[in-house]
Amino acid sequence: MPVYEFYCRKCKEPFTEIMSVKEHDERTPKCPRCQETKEVEKRISTVHTVTTKKWLTL
Ligand SMILES: [Zn+2]
Structure with a gap:
């Protein structure tokens, strides 16, 4: 499954x-x-597979 x-x-x-x-x-x-769910926004996803890698690729 993808990670969002x-x-x-x-x-x-x-x-x-x-x-x-x-x-x-x-x-x-x-x-x-x-x-909280109301303050959560979706990021334009860089969908990646599950790894321990940090999500930061900005
Ligand atoms: Zn929060």
Whole structure:
């Protein structure tokens, strides 16, 4: 499954979530820090496979 990138505006922290394409379309994940969904935005995904590599390729 792909890994998607999200960003929490509240915590100002990016995080990743593994979910199916369908799930990604249908729901927004919770921020792992504040458990908030409203402040979470989807990042224009650099979809990558699961690795331990840091997501930062900006
Ligand atoms: Zn948060």
